[in-house]
Amino acid sequence: MPAFPAFPADAAPDSYRHRGQRRALVTELSRKGIRDERVLGAIGQVPRHLFFNPAFESHAYHDKAFPIGEGQTISQPYTVAYQTELLQVQPGQRVLEVGTGSGYQCAVLLTLGAEVYTIEYNRVLFERTRQRLGQLGYRGAHLFCGDGSVGLPAHAPFDRILVTAAAPALPRPLLEQLRVGGLLVVPVGSEQTQRMVRVARESAAGFAREDFAEFRFVPLLGAAGWGS
Numbered sequence: 001m002p003a004f005p006a007f008p009a010d011a012a013p014d015s016y017r018h019r020g021q022r023r024a025l026v027t028e029l030s031r032k033g034i035r036d037e038r039v040l041g042a043i044g045q046v047p048r049h050l051f052f053n054p055a056f057e058s059h060a061y062h063d064k065a066f067p068i069g070e071g072q073t074i075s076q077p078y079t080v081a082y083q084t085e086l087l088q089v090q091p092g093q094r095v096l097e098v099g100t101g102s103g104y105q106c107a108v109l110l111t112l113g114a115e116v117y118t119i120e121y122n123r124v125l126f127e128r129t130r131q132r133l134g135q136l137g138y139r140g141a142h143l144f145c146g147d148g149s150v151g152l153p154a155h156a157p158f159d160r161i162l163v164t165a166a167a168p169a170l171p172r173p174l175l176e177q178l179r180v181g182g183l184l185v186v187p188v189g190s191e192q193t194q195r196m197v198r199v200a201r202e203s204a205a206g207f208a209r210e211d212f213a214e215f216r217f218v219p220l221l222g223a224a225g226w227g228s
């Protein structure tokens, strides 16, 4: 479990009140159908309010997506929990996250013991989040700025790949960078609505696809997304 030795100067540090709000959020996610105790435990540990602009901190423990600037959002906690549950992350696994955004999902994956590679397309968000994760004591992640729709071939293969933006189709480069036995979770569909998809790589050429609930994500930009 990561420690939180320092907080951004203007942020309210973690407190009894915040921990209580997180417990209430975990209860709400459990009521909405999240079953994996490890995922619920990680949501209960990560101080989501510290991934917000301090002016909007009071929104942090509502089960809602929220703007983080640059036209992007921090995903709804239910969505984070849903995707993380489908991903079935085990400690020590190499996980690629496409769409670092605020860094919150990355912190959840680190709390589950993953070795996280995360890539963000937007340079302003990338710089801000790199600084924030460092300040919060999450030092284990490998952060990259660039087009994550084509993955990180130099660091492949990955045990798990998680895409936190909407793809028009399964991104082929990400399928290729999945280890045999690995799982890819990605929302796929139109720019308006997507279905959550999980793909298991069963052999070098064998992939099994499962479709789950509908969601609405911001678009995945880039070569294997909707373009730039």
Ligand code: SAM
Residues within 6 Å of the ligand: 072, 073, 074, 075, 098, 099, 100, 101, 102, 103, 104, 105, 106, 119, 120, 121, 122, 125, 146, 147, 148, 149, 164, 165, 217, 218, 219, 220, 221, 222, 223, 225
């Ligand atoms: N996981 C994030 C969090 O915990 O805050 C939420 C991600 S937000 C819903 C989607 C992010 O994907 C945005 O920050 C956006 O800039 C990023 N994105 C979109 N296309 C991308 C691409 N091709 N490569 C990397 N990041 C991308």
